[in-house]
Amino acid sequence: MAIHRTLxxxxxxxxxxxxxxxxxxxxxxxVGKYTQLGSYDPHAGALxxxxxxxxxxxxxxxxxxxxxxSLRPVLATSWTASRDGKTFTFRLREGVKFSDGTAxxxxxxxxxxxxxxxxxxxxxxxxxxxARIETPSPTTVVFHLDQPNTMFLPGLRFLLIVSPKALKxxxxxxxxxxxxxxxxxxxxxxxxxxxxxxxxxxxxxxxHYWRGWPAGKFTTINLRHVYEPETQRLMIEKGxxxxxxxxxxxxxxxxxxxxxxxxYEKAGTSxxxxxxxxxxxxxxxxxxxxxxxxxxxxxxxxxxxGHAASPGPLFTPILGAxxxxxxxxPFNAERAKKLLAEAGYPNGGFTLRFQSQKGDVxxxxxxxxxxxxxxxxxxxxxxxxxxxxxxxxxxxxxGATKDPNTAIHLFGYFRPMFIPTALDFLxxxxxxxxxxxxxxxxxxxxxxxxxxxxxxxxxxxGDRDRALRLERQAAELVWKDAAVxxxxxxxxxxxxxxDVKGFVYLGDRVSFRYxxxxxxx
Amino acid sequence: MAVAPGLFTGQDPNAIAFLERLKAPSLxxxxxxxxxxxxxxxxxxFGTRPTLLAGVSVIALSLxxxxxxxxxxxxxxxxxxxxLMRVIEFFLAFPQVIWALAIATVMGRGLVxxxxxxxxxxxxxxARLMRAQxxxxxxxxxxxxxRALGQRAWRILLRHLLPNCVSTVLVKATIDVSLAxxxxxxxxxxxxxxxxxxxxxxxxxxxxxxxxxxYPWYATxxxxxxxxxxxxxxxxxxxxxxxxxPTSKTWRA
Numbered sequence: 001m002a003i004h005r006t007l008x009x010x011x012x013x014x015x016x017x018x019x020x021x022x023x024x025x026x027x028x029x030x031v032g033k034y035t036q037l038g039s040y041d042p043h044a045g046a047l048x049x050x051x052x053x054x055x056x057x058x059x060x061x062x063x064x065x066x067x068x069x070s071l072r073p074v075l076a077t078s079w080t081a082s083r084d085g086k087t088f089t090f091r092l093r094e095g096v097k098f099s100d101g102t103a104x105x106x107x108x109x110x111x112x113x114x115x116x117x118x119x120x121x122x123x124x125x126x127x128x129x130x131a132r133i134e135t136p137s138p139t140t141v142v143f144h145l146d147q148p149n150t151m152f153l154p155g156l157r158f159l160l161i162v163s164p165k166a167l168k169x170x171x172x173x174x175x176x177x178x179x180x181x182x183x184x185x186x187x188x189x190x191x192x193x194x195x196x197x198x199x200x201x202x203x204x205x206x207x208h209y210w211r212g213w214p215a216g217k218f219t220t221i222n223l224r225h226v227y228e229p230e231t232q233r234l235m236i237e238k239g240x241x242x243x244x245x246x247x248x249x250x251x252x253x254x255x256x257x258x259x260x261x262x263x264y265e266k267a268g269t270s271x272x273x274x275x276x277x278x279x280x281x282x283x284x285x286x287x288x289x290x291x292x293x294x295x296x297x298x299x300x301x302x303x304x305x306g307h308a309a310s311p312g313p314l315f316t317p318i319l320g321a322x323x324x325x326x327x328x329x330p331f332n333a334e335r336a337k338k339l340l341a342e343a344g345y346p347n348g349g350f351t352l353r354f355q356s357q358k359g360d361v362x363x364x365x366x367x368x369x370x371x372x373x374x375x376x377x378x379x380x381x382x383x384x385x386x387x388x389x390x391x392x393x394x395x396x397x398x399g400a401t402k403d404p405n406t407a408i409h410l411f412g413y414f415r416p417m418f419i420p421t422a423l424d425f426l427x428x429x430x431x432x433x434x435x436x437x438x439x440x441x442x443x444x445x446x447x448x449x450x451x452x453x454x455x456x457x458x459x460x461x462g463d464r465d466r467a468l469r470l471e472r473q474a475a476e477l478v479w480k481d482a483a484v485x486x487x488x489x490x491x492x493x494x495x496x497x498x499d500v501k502g503f504v505y506l507g508d509r510v511s512f513r514y515x516x517x518x519x520x521x
Numbered sequence: 522m523a524v525a526p527g528l529f530t531g532q533d534p535n536a537i538a539f540l541e542r543l544k545a546p547s548l549x550x551x552x553x554x555x556x557x558x559x560x561x562x563x564x565x566x567f568g569t570r571p572t573l574l575a576g577v578s579v580i581a582l583s584l585x586x587x588x589x590x591x592x593x594x595x596x597x598x599x600x601x602x603x604x605l606m607r608v609i610e611f612f613l614a615f616p617q618v619i620w621a622l623a624i625a626t627v628m629g630r631g632l633v634x635x636x637x638x639x640x641x642x643x644x645x646x647x648a649r650l651m652r653a654q655x656x657x658x659x660x661x662x663x664x665x666x667x668r669a670l671g672q673r674a675w676r677i678l679l680r681h682l683l684p685n686c687v688s689t690v691l692v693k694a695t696i697d698v699s700l701a702x703x704x705x706x707x708x709x710x711x712x713x714x715x716x717x718x719x720x721x722x723x724x725x726x727x728x729x730x731x732x733x734x735x736y737p738w739y740a741t742x743x744x745x746x747x748x749x750x751x752x753x754x755x756x757x758x759x760x761x762x763x764x765x766x767p768t769s770k771t772w773r774a
Binding site: 229233 | 535536537539540542543556557630712716717718730731732733734735736
């Protein structure tokens with residue numbers, strides 16, 4: 001009888017545990033990430049911090065719509081712009097609180113903007129034209145620019161607002177950078193509970209989130225770093241992951257046959273390029289860069305990865321559906337050989353270093369294809385990979401010394417369109433103010449005054465037609481200079497468990513709003 | 522196959538053929554193709570040389586350096602022996618793969634670096650074994666007689682001690698080649714060994730593993746090749762031991 005009672009007790013406890021676990025897992029979203037993160041500080045981190053945290057932990061006054069083609073209010077409810085394009089007045093949303101309970105107001109906006117400007121990292125680049133901020137009331141903030149700039153308004157997407165209370169409490173003479181690196185204090189739906197770098201990020205629901213928590217929303221998000229696509233695939237097939245962001249073309253047929261999974265294939269705004277170092281080594285010579293571009297086998301890349309060609313060094317449809325940019329670099333080994341000879345390398349005879357993100361099979365494919373063609377011309381290519389933050393840091397630190405002995409000559413990179421303007425690419429990727437040392441993504445360290453002039457004029461002119469002409473000229477020029485090898489336009493692939501719904505594709509493989517997703521019962 | 526791979530295949534192991542990628546074994550591609558359309562049989566054939574050469578190189582280097590050290594240490598004795606034994610024990614204390622990874626991190630990736638890194642840790646095993654042999658043989662009458670006759674130390678080492686001590690280390694060396702091949706494959710698996718586009722077998726298993734679920738031949742054939750080579754060297758090692766060991770049945774027969 002005593003044994004019987006013990007057994008029943010054990011059974012009940014076990015059932016309660018299992019039952020409880022099942023109920024909890026309904027609200028937990030397990031994600032297999034594609035990329036990695038270096039810091040959670042939205043004003044001190046690199047660009048990856050902005051889109052990682054800006055979709056789930058922090059918010060700004062506005063954001064892009066689901067179509068990535070227009071803007072929508074978030075922490076602001078509306079805005080107006082002056083005729084001269086130099087003044088923007090925002091009406092702020094009332095009743096919003098940060099995750100620590102502090103009320104959101106215009107002072108919070110001002111403090112975050114000033115902090116971003118002071119720290120001079122990625123966030124500051126997006127609000128570079130900002131000269132002065134006024135806060136005439138708790139629900140009104142006015143931005144004054146020195147001159148009009150068409151990137152400013154959409155760029156505000158990446159001015160993420162941090163709780164002033166957190167900034168003050170955790171300031172140890174470092175403007176709270178130490179604390180904000182691995183803690184969050186935003187108005188977004190989630191709060192960072194735990195972060196083991198390169199392993200897992202755990203976000204819990206922000207109880208003060210102004211959009212509320214209707215039933216069915218994920219209250220916990222586990223963002224797991226699983227570098228290998230095949231491991232992610234096994235995990236999602238077994239149900240250990242609910243959402244997988246690192247999916248290869250080769251796995252698609254089997255995944256599509258799986259009745260428990262939903263496969264998404266979307267052609268978005270992302271392009272894939274290989275940055276060529278314009279400051280060191282053989283790639284300093286434009287002829288060498290052009291030769292390398294002539295060795296790019298687009299058809300092979302498309303067949304291997306399932307991506308498509310990109311007709312330009314940016315998301316070209318943004319410059320008009322009727323506009324066609326002719327590819328100056330058809331796949332032509334003879335032409336490449338001729339250019340190398342003109343550059344003084346008739347027989348090749350040098351080695352290039354290629355760095356790539358760990359776990360990224362597309363960039364690995366780019367490397368293999370390039371190496372195969374370059375090897376034929378007696379040019380060796382060395383490969384190494386690392387986590388994304390480590391690669392960014394290496395490329396950024398190199399900019400301070402420009403030591404030719406440690407130069408990376410080829411850097412595989414993909415770039416979505418974060419704000420709906422060609423300048424997102426043209427400024428951030430190729431302008432001299434977009435060097436990584438200044439928070440940008442110009443990893444090639446391309447600096448062409450003629451190019452900069454075109455982009456500067458495009459940014460500041462109020463004439464939309466003129467701006468379009470200037471942007472197109474800039475795109476042609478940077479491609480002619482072969483600052484990058486244009487590798488393709490990405491077709492993104494994701495996999496979800498069948499019961500996970502609500503995914504909205506934002507045009508790339510890094511921007512996800514987990515709050516929008518839910519588990520269907 | 523390692524000496525003349527061209528005799529076994531007419532295909533270029535590095536020729537990318539993107540329309541032929543991940544094809545199953547067929548008449549055109551007996552072992553199938555990889556993710557870049559490269560013929561796996563050709564890559565296996567051409568990979569024999571770097572795989573075998575690397576494994577043999579590790580052991581050859583370790584054997585030469587270790588044996589020389591063991592000979593000298595064992596013959597010198599006393600303080601020299603004490604000091605060098607501590608050095609040997611230091612090198613024996615760390616797992617080889619960890620050593621090799623650490624060295625590759627500093628010196629850079631590649632098969633040559635891994636060969637040097639492994640040899641750097643492996644020589645100590647041969648030194649210890651050779652020393653043990655020398656300690657026994659150096660007390661034999663013919664060695665004592667040579668010393669009494671005033672022969673120089675190097676002549677005693679080379680003419681008397683080395684021939685009488687080398688058989689044991691040779692047996693170990695033959696068997697160790699298979700272990701070296703496995704360790705090098707493991708280092709390639711970890712990404713520090715052979716670099717692309719080298720068709721080294723360990724590197725092929727590394728990449729092929731990613732396609733194991735849907736294209737199992739990719740990792741299976743190089744893995745099988747490693748298994749067969751390791752088996753062959755193990756059997757060779759046993760035969761060498763049988764020949765060189767005077768107490769074995771083969772020798773007596």
